Amino acid sequence: MSTLSSVYKKIIIRDIISETQDVKTFKLGYADGSPLEYEAGQFITFVFPKHELAEERRSYSFSTAPKIDDVPAITLKRVTNGEYSRWFIDHAKPGDALLTIGTSGYFTLPDDLGKYKRLILLAAGSGITPIFSLLKRALQEYPSLQLVLIYSNRTAADTIFYNELIGLQQEYSERLTIEFLFSTSPNLLRARLNKGLLENLLKKYSHDDHAQSLFYLCGPYDYMRMATIVLQTEGVPPENIRRENFAIVKPVQKRFPPDQEQHAITLYMEGNRYTFEVQFPETILQQAKKNNIPIPYSCESGQCGTCAATCTKGHVWMWNNEVLTDSEIQKGRVLTCSGYPVGGDVVLEI
């Protein structure tokens, strides 16, 4: 593990806004005044030192969008018994400092968004955070795009950004439709998002023209699983479904690289050149950590994209990839946390 060092930047909580009973928005800025750069839909990863050689990491999506919101902000829900979310909600105050490895993530709008007719956003609870950021950007930058938000909560009072969303719906009434679903609703046909309800909403908004619809999903594991299965069963192409997973459950590794020999990695990162040998069972990230090479990471299981690099020579085989799309893989993007060099030496750039 790399020791706490200059690779981490200090960030300051500038302001805190209460959203619902257990949700707050935290406005952030770098302590040295440099701009906090990110894209709509991305997240920031904090590093929490435990003691001299141990640390923990947590990632939080931006609820703001660059150029639209003045100050970058994250929106966080208190998780019962959650170590860091409880600290944020119960104890954090303006002026508090945190350490970060920076921003990352692939839950962003594609460069070719203009070729789609509509964006269908599905969010549940705090899953609205990156979706709200994407929604604001899409409304502002893609005037010909139709937008649908299907947003599940317990009640209106628990609904994060409820008033802001109603405001957007009024402002963009020609282009934006919001379906608020409340699980406590007595009308069971419009309560919890289930298979039948999602099928109906899909017919209503995507018609049978699914190739022209791009879907973004963020919510609890079971919600995302159900929604993904329904969308795929109804004929939505898998590459039109983007997902952001908040609850990282490390999967058991069941696939192993076809080549388990030792190979050399050359890594170019922030003006530095690192060389090291990687041999199965160590992944590229695991070996880099042992060598104190500060590759950014968060989930360590192929689910967030923080550790991504571009492979400019050789091949990297990944045992799990839940974030990189086919087009990103074609550009050479690989995940170092689940990646092994295969078939020879490898050159990477971060």
Ligand SMILES: Cc1cc2nc3c(=O)[nH]c(=O)nc-3n(C[C@H](O)[C@H](O)[C@H](O)COP(=O)(O)OP(=O)(O)OC[C@H]3O[C@@H](n4cnc5c(N)ncnc54)[C@H](O)[C@@H]3O)c2cc1C
């Ligand atoms: C890419 C990414 C983006 C994220 N963005 C956001 C965001 O915008 N807003 C936000 O509030 N959170 C977000 N999260 C979740 C966040 O990183 C933490 O997992 C969450 O705050 C819980 O951390 P903790 O230290 O409080 O809980 P821990 O101490 O890690 O966990 C305590 C208990 O809660 C369970 N748990 C952990 N995470 C969750 C969860 N998300 N939901 C339900 N139960 C959980 C654990 O299994 C454990 O039983 C994001 C996660 C990822 C990977």
Ligand code: FES
């Ligand atoms: S650290 Fe999350 S994908 Fe590698």
